Amino acid sequence: MTTTQAPIDSPFGYRSTAREVIAGIDLAGKTALVTGGYSGLGTETVRALAGAGAHVIVGARRPDAALGDLAGIDGQISVLPLDLSDPTSIDAFAVSVAQIADRIDIQINNAAVMANPLTRDARGYESQFATNHLGHFQLTARLWPLLAASGNARVVSVSSVGHQRGGLDLDDPNFERREYEKWTAYGQAKSANALFALELDRLGQSAGVRAFSLHPGGIATPLQRHLTREEQIAMGWMDENGKLSDVFKSPAQGAATSIWCAVSPLLEGMGGVYCEDCNIAALTGPDTPRYTGASPHIRDAALAAALWAKSEEMTGVTFRP
Secondary structure, eight states: OOOOSSOOOOSOOTTOOHHHHHTTOOOTTOEEEEETTTSTHHHHHHHHHHHTTOEEEEEESSHHHHHHHTTTOOSOEEEEEOOTTOHHHHHHHHHHHHHHOSOOSEEEEOOOOOSOOOOBOTTSOBHHIIIIIIHHHHHHHHHHHHHHHHSSEEEEEEOOGGGGGOOOOTTSTTOSSSOOOHHHHHHHHHHHHHHHHHHHHHHHGGGTEEEEEEEOOOBOSGGGGGSOHHHHHHTTSBOTTOOBOTTOBOHHHHTHHHHHHHHOGGGTTOOSOEEETTEEOOBOOTTOOTTOSBOGGGGOHHHHHHHHHHHHHHHOOOOOO
16 A cells, blocks of 8 residues: 655654664665765765665766775675666666675665756667666666565665656657756656656565655755756855855765665555655645645656556566566
């Protein structure tokens, strides 16, 4: 059964850190997988999971850079090459994971691109939708036997409040007939992340796999590489002197909700919900503050099922848990 999209009584909040959320949780003997786990909040996600005793497998587009960035983190960490825009790379990564792990207990689909100029992958697919959603869809399909082997796995999909910028156009997901707008494309990809978690949770429950999506908060990371300083000032992310807005979180705070979704005992028996600030988010309404809440379209079960079918068509991967 899908969990009601409404906040629960969580002891954590906006400024909680990943380390605070995972304190007292023992992940010894568990295997966690994090895509893009070597930059920004991904690094802090890996730090928290490894510090709690998990064997953490990191999928990295630049494995040499990842090894350097993660070198100072204590714990068992394996870095394997993964390019989410390349189907061949995804399949090879899944094979490599199966060679070093007999199950996956936690999968955090963290890697993303944001608001980049129109770029297409080798299949002609728009890059934000292809990387942020389709890549993780195919990856989860290929890793499904390992997730099911856990018997109590969680898949965490890092979405964004950016989902509020727009829903899905499943008739033209690649902007072949409509004019490309980078934020519309980002909103579509982040909506897809949340809808994927909704449908995966519905389909995966019988195998003991639950799924969650989340908004990590505003965090200054390399994700903003495609935005100019002027754009960030105009959006209120920083002032004219480059000082970040007070609403921004640190990377450790930004990783907290991913970790909460992955390990919190409060979420046992729950799934399919969109979370923020270490809690289940409320549905948006007329009085919802800006940049918070779950828009109704990411709770649309019919849309989630249609996205799943479209993803199978676009990837050529049939995925029916």
